[in-house]
Amino acid sequence: QVQLVESGGGLVQAGGSVRLSCAASGGTGRILYTAWFRQAPGMERECVAAMALSGSRPYYADFVKGRSTISRDVAKNTVYLQMNSLKPEDTAVYYCAAGAPPLGWRQKEAGYNFWGQGTQVTVSS
Numbered sequence: 001q002v003q004l005v006e007s008g009g010g011l012v013q014a015g016g017s018v019r020l021s022c023a024a025s026g027g028t029g030r031i032l033y034t035a036w037f038r039q040a041p042g043m044e045r046e047c048v049a050a051m052a053l054s055g056s057r058p059y060y061a062d063f064v065k066g067r068s069t070i071s072r073d074v075a076k077n078t079v080y081l082q083m084n085s086l087k088p089e090d091t092a093v094y095y096c097a098a099g100a101p102p103l104g105w106r107q108k109e110a111g112y113n114f115w116g117q118g119t120q121v122t123v124s125s
Contacts (some may be wrong), residue, residue: 002027002114004096009119012086018121020081022096032100034079035059035112036070038092038121045095047107049081059107063089086123093118 008020024031035050049070051058058070067085072078079096095118101111 002030002098004098004114004116006094006096006116006119009094009121011122011124014086014088014123014125016086016123017082017084018086020083020094020096020119020121022079022081022098022116024077024079024098028077030100031098031114033098033106033112034070034072035097035106036079036081037095037097037109038090039095039118040089040092043092045109047109048094050106051079061107083121086121088123088125091121091123093120095119 003025005023006020012018032053033050036048037045038048039045047061048064049060049068051070060068069082071080096116097112099113105111
């Protein structure tokens with residue numbers, strides 16, 4: 001069973017940066033895609049960024065495009081999300097997700113089988 005453990009969240013001032021990490025273990029051969037989602041209070045979970053195992057053509061939601069980077073360290077089975085120029089509206093619980101979503105499902109919550117426990121990012125104004 002794949003296990004995902006996020007880290008790196010916390011309290012950040014607006015304009016600052018945060019780097020989230022997602023370490024995967026157990027059955028990682030079943031992972032073809034890894035994504036970061038976020039969920040703010042009272043809101044639906046939404047995809048922030050997603051990346052194939054190959055690392056090619058990562059997806060970024062419009063609200064983070066140009067100020068976020070998803071990357072991976074294959075040797076460490078770890079995926080990162082670097083977010084810069086943070087805004088108060090970026091405040092949310094950030095979740096790492098992994099799986100083998102078919103085309104058309106890679107930005108959808110239902111496309112992923114494995115989830116981390118989430119890490120809180122709070123951006124103060």
